[in-house]
Amino acid sequence: MRTSRPRTKQGPRFIHERILADIQGKILSGRWAAGCRIPIEQELMKQYQCSRMTVSKVLTRLAHAGLIVRRRKAGSFVGHPHSQSAVLDIPDIKVEVAALDLPYSYGVLHRHKRRSSREEREIFGKDGAVPMLELDCLHMAGEQPFCLEQRLINLQAVPEAASETFAELAPGAWLRRRVPWMLAEHRIRAAAAEPEAAAALKIKPRTPCLVIERTTRDVASAITFVRLIYPGNLHELVASFMPIAAVSDADLRDRSPASRARSG
Amino acid sequence: MRTSRPRTKQGPRFIHERILADIQGKILSGRWAAGCRIPIEQELMKQYQCSRMTVSKVLTRLAHAGLIVRRRKAGSFVGHPHSQSAVLDIPDIKVEVAALDLPYSYGVLHRHKRRSSREEREIFGKDGAVPMLELDCLHMAGEQPFCLEQRLINLQAVPEAASETFAELAPGAWLRRRVPWMLAEHRIRAAAAEPEAAAALKIKPRTPCLVIERTTRDVASAITFVRLIYPGNLHELVASFMPIAAVSDADLRDRSPASRARSG
DNA sequence: CAGGCTATAATGTATAGTCATATACTCGAC
């Protein structure tokens, strides 16, 4: 009921803003899953009663931002997020290990359902307590522990996680399939390994570790919080910054060859 | 004379690609300094022999990417970089300390001119040795050492640095004034403090530290390499990711220096 | 000279088309 609201933070004034907000919202909220085809320009023209240029410019912008992929004749599709977040490259741990040419394995150390505590409520931004799944996983590179993962999953946002054992797929990858587009916030710091973490990682207590905490949320609420603890010299985070990719738009268009899910 | 060249990595095929590449190149290379006014749409139309829509779309895209700021009637201007790199927010250390409400001071511990060694040549991507300025600085928050900065400046790229004492302005800030737009690559890791670093920072050796290494380059060559060593729990890096800013384009246009709400 | 008004110059939004290009799909030849 937003009738005659004060003029602060007024809604979209222009057609293109409305289209952008609508589409971005649908993608970020997960209503349009990754790979899903989005309406063609003609349909959007009709829907928003505007010209083709207008919708096209919005779609082009979304494509540049990496949210969608456009293919001639086929249409426009919701992009796959991991190809996007290259600004701060925190890939799948499995991929990281593979890049080191070491066999990857992983195991769940601890799995526990409970309600969110008060401090966690801060993270998940809800007033009431939320059902959570608490997971501790250990990722191995060969015989050596590579990363300790301490994760909380908001079961209200992802109820299916409650019955998932994560025996096959690590929770990170598992979640990425379900909640494809998301807003992420990282906090990165160095810390000495706590005794328990050190034991799990088979390193001496007080060894310097790189600690990455990431809160992942969709538009509505936080979905998962994860703390990744990497033994000091094993891991390095790389982030590079280039304002606009030097690749041609043509290169940008058709990445991710095979994947073509079709959902409504 | 590009007659029938093989189609690999051919130059810009389209007008808009050429315009984009040209303008981005001029900004990134520093030929157009921050704040500098860029040609108005009419001039670009004439220069590239195309319609206004075409140049406008390019400029709009550059504006969305944060490289330029557009103001009605006034024209388009090269943006100020620090307002941009919000993806991985590594601000001026002075600003960091100010945010903690502590008095900031800093001093140069070591200043030394020399030629680049072989491993550094790797960083700076030149074949021959390059004249370099080596600097060690200590940044203080109140009475406490806050960050140790170990920096190399490519004197071939920034000759003025040779005669600069950096007594007033820290090298990071000093460089930012000179080389406004740049490509940056960060490597972030946790490491135990080396004895010398520990002594400078007045912490126990082997204390976990957050080490940030950043190579900054313009299109031609690396300009500076810096290693920032933060005592473990003193510092946290925050990076948040949002595909397209939720703000309206209007908000985006006139960003004032006092903006940038912290995220979380 | 302060304060306000206006003309103007720049961007901002949007329309309505044309032609180009890539490609999913169909359909026919084999």
Next chain:
DNA sequence: GTCGAGTATATGACTATACATTATAGCCTG
């Protein structure tokens, strides 16, 4: 059934134009 040619379709590039918005610069008045 498979391969290949042709066709339909959706995006891509671009033009030409119109009107809106807004900040600057200069003018005009008191």
